[in-house]
Amino acid sequence: MPELPEVETIRRDLEKKIAGQKIKDIEILATKSVHNKSAEFLKVLVGNNFSHIERRGKLLMFALDKTGKFGFLLIHLKMTGQLIYRHKKQLLAGGHSQSAMDTNVPNKFTRVIFTFSDGSQLFFNDMRRFGYLKLVSTEEKEKIVKNNFGIEPLTPDYTFEAFEKLFKKRQTNVKALILNQKLISGIGNIYADEACFDAGILPFRKASTLTKAELEKLYHKIAHVLKLAIKNRGTTFNNYVDSDGRTGSHVNFLNVYGRDGEKCKHCKSIILKVKHAGRGTHYCSKCQK
DNA sequence: GTGTTTGTTATCAA
DNA sequence: CTTGATAACAAACA
Numbered sequence: 001m002p003e004l005p006e007v008e009t010i011r012r013d014l015e016k017k018i019a020g021q022k023i024k025d026i027e028i029l030a031t032k033s034v035h036n037k038s039a040e041f042l043k044v045l046v047g048n049n050f051s052h053i054e055r056r057g058k059l060l061m062f063a064l065d066k067t068g069k070f071g072f073l074l075i076h077l078k079m080t081g082q083l084i085y086r087h088k089k090q091l092l093a094g095g096h097s098q099s100a101m102d103t104n105v106p107n108k109f110t111r112v113i114f115t116f117s118d119g120s121q122l123f124f125n126d127m128r129r130f131g132y133l134k135l136v137s138t139e140e141k142e143k144i145v146k147n148n149f150g151i152e153p154l155t156p157d158y159t160f161e162a163f164e165k166l167f168k169k170r171q172t173n174v175k176a177l178i179l180n181q182k183l184i185s186g187i188g189n190i191y192a193d194e195a196c197f198d199a200g201i202l203p204f205r206k207a208s209t210l211t212k213a214e215l216e217k218l219y220h221k222i223a224h225v226l227k228l229a230i231k232n233r234g235t236t237f238n239n240y241v242d243s244d245g246r247t248g249s250h251v252n253f254l255n256v257y258g259r260d261g262e263k264c265k266h267c268k269s270i271i272l273k274v275k276h277a278g279r280g281t282h283y284c285s286k287c288q289k
Numbered sequence: 290g291t292g293t294t295t296g297t298t299a300t301c302a303a
Numbered sequence: 304c305t306t307g308a309t310a311a312c313a314a315a316c317a
Binding site for chain 2: 002003078079148181237278280
């Protein structure tokens with residue numbers, strides 16, 4: 001479940017590896033994963049290269065060096081998408097694999113393979129096929145960013161004033177609000193639960209009932225947990241690995257997510273888990289009010 | 290066979 | 304128009 005910290009980790013690492021590298025070949029193993037016609041996808045990308053990689057929320061945007069009809073390749077990993085990069089030497093050493101947790105590539109969940117002119121390869125794996133690759137024009141990319149993404153945490157746009165405004169008249173609950181990408185981008189189920197715990201706020205609270213002090217705490221804790229998770233190179237709970245196929249270590253720092261039945265690290269109460277708005281929601285009834 | 294997992298969109302209601 | 308709530312999708316695993 002890659003969220004902002006995981007996607008940002010991939011973005012930073014991958015940009016160093018592939019920026020400016022010429023794409024020599026592309027193999028589409030699952031046409032469903034590519035939201036363009038295969039022939040057009042290949043025609044635009046083979047011989048081209050990515051100049052840099054941008055990110056908005058959980059969406060990666062690979063900037064094309066040669067722009068024509070298309071300026072960007074959008075890649076969304078959704079729940080089980082992976083982007084794994086291998087040098088030629090690593091490829092020769094590796095074998096085939098059939099397991100989702102085994103990051104030998106290619107494996108049965110490999111959907112697209114990019115081959116660069118130095119022989120290195122980038123594998124898009126996606127067990128559940130929710131993720132996608134899509135070529136868009138620069139105008140289309142800007143429109144998508146504008147229409148679908150709210151305040152981006154860890155940027156100057158993330159001000160307390162803008163954050164507070166989101167909560168003022170909203171009747172929805174805190175968790176649904178911070179999960180809404182159109183309001184704040186990049187937070188998923190793990191960091192929503194973690195941020196609520198860190199701020200001492202129950203995720204079920206009505207947004208408009210939060211006091212200024214609570215809002216300030218939540219505002220700071222969201223930024224804090226995202227930054228810390230990036231430092232730890234993401235949370236590997238099920239499927240996430242970085243562009244080297246390595247797991248992130250932030251799972252060891254989680255306070256509530258996946259810890260139902262275990263003791264709260266702060267007060268020793270048992271962490272509870274309920275289904276809320278169709279999502280698993282973890283919390284401590286003593287630490288969160 | 291059943292329940293569980295979640296990012297996002299579709300759909301419907303108010 | 305906006306807001307909110309819920310179902311649906313996909314696929315593997317315990």
